[in-house]
Amino acid sequence: MVRAIGMLNLVILLSIRKISSQMNMINLQSFSSIVFDLDGVIYRGDTIRKGASELLALLDARGIKYHFLTNTSSQPRKDIILKLLNLGVKINRDHDLVSTCSEIAAHYLLEQFGQHSTVLTIGGGLGVADELKRVGIKQIALESCSLDEVTSVYKSRNDLLLLLGWTKEFSYETATTVLQLSRNIAQVFATDNDRYFSSDTGNLPGTAWLNGSIGSLLDVEIISLGKPNPASLSLALRKMHSTPSSTLLIGDSLISDIQVGKALGCNTVLVLGGASTLSDIQVMNSKMKPDYIINELSDLVEILLIT
Numbered sequence: 633m634v635r636a637i638g639m640l641n642l643v644i645l646l647s648i649r650k651i652s653s654q655m656n657m658i659n660l661q662s663f664s665s666i667v668f669d670l671d672g673v674i675y676r677g678d679t680i681r682k683g684a685s686e687l688l689a690l691l692d693a694r695g696i697k698y699h700f701l702t703n704t705s706s707q708p709r710k711d712i713i714l715k716l717l718n719l720g721v722k723i724n725r726d727h728d729l730v731s732t733c734s735e736i737a738a739h740y741l742l743e744q745f746g747q748h749s750t751v752l753t754i755g756g757g758l759g760v761a762d763e764l765k766r767v768g769i770k771q772i773a774l775e776s777c778s779l780d781e782v783t784s785v786y787k788s789r790n791d792l793l794l795l796l797g798w799t800k801e802f803s804y805e806t807a808t809t810v811l812q813l814s815r816n817i818a819q820v821f822a823t824d825n826d827r828y829f830s831s832d833t834g835n836l837p838g839t840a841w842l843n844g845s846i847g848s849l850l851d852v853e854i855i856s857l858g859k860p861n862p863a864s865l866s867l868a869l870r871k872m873h874s875t876p877s878s879t880l881l882i883g884d885s886l887i888s889d890i891q892v893g894k895a896l897g898c899n900t901v902l903v904l905g906g907a908s909t910l911s912d913i914q915v916m917n918s919k920m921k922p923d924y925i926i927n928e929l930s931d932l933v934e935i936l937l938i939t
């Protein structure tokens with residue numbers, strides 16, 4: 633039995649690599665809270681990743697808090713919780729277990745511009761609509777308005793805000809509306825600037841393709857509010873009543889997840905098989921190098937079971 637556990641330890645040590653020094657095992661029990669990315673970590677498209685359910689159940693049993701922080705803009709938080717439940721993850725239905733980039737954007741716009749601001753949107757679907765409504769900000773979804781409707785109502789304003797979120801529907805007509813409103817738009821924001829996200833059928837374009845189009849069209853700098861903007865992880869930590877030093881961040885993207893975790897001082901774990909690969913790490917600067925790398929969340933389950 634002792635020999636069997638010894639072999640198990642060896643396998644885990646080999647599968648978990650610590651960057652910049654010798655191989656080392658993550659002591660999960662030393663963290664009081666864990667922030668997980670969702671896409672590519674807990675699930676890939678509509679398929680749950682190996683060990684995800686087991687790990688969350690074990691964290692519950694050990695009293696380690698966890699939270700989900702996602703750059704998914706188009707799904708309301710309650711739908712994300714429903715998706716997790718449908719995938720067999722045993723969690724409570726509290727939508728505050730999840731923070732989305734749409735929620736972060738809505739909070740930011742409320743704090744900076746107040747409830748009386750008017751936000752034009754492209755993309756972001758029900759996720760953006762739900763969060764703007766929650767904070768009481770008026771939304772005008774440009775995809776569903778004609779050029780005449782929008783320009784006639786807002787032609788005398790020069791304080792409109794434009795918020796971009798993930799969409800597959802951006803059209804030439806909407807681009808025309810944005811261009812003709814360019815003098816009325818004071819600032820442009822995006823829920824996130826992810827180039828792509830992982831799915832069952834490989835990587836798919838994220839919000840960056842829309843940001844790039846609008847940025848070029850208006851010749852403006854777009855402020856992205858989701859990961860790796862530190863405001864995103866700060867919100868999650870506030871919800872958890874946790875500090876960066878006591879928190880482990882687990883993600884699949886070096887640019888979004890690992891960068892924001894390191895910026896705030898969290899320990900970070902990269903899960904392979906998602907947005908970033910081992911070869912990506914070689915070309916990243918130290919701000920995006922994870923503290924640990926694992927193949928699957930089941931690696932962490934094995935560690936918890938023997939500690």
Ligand SMILES: [Mg+2]
Nearest residue numbers: 669671672884
């Ligand atoms: Mg991800």
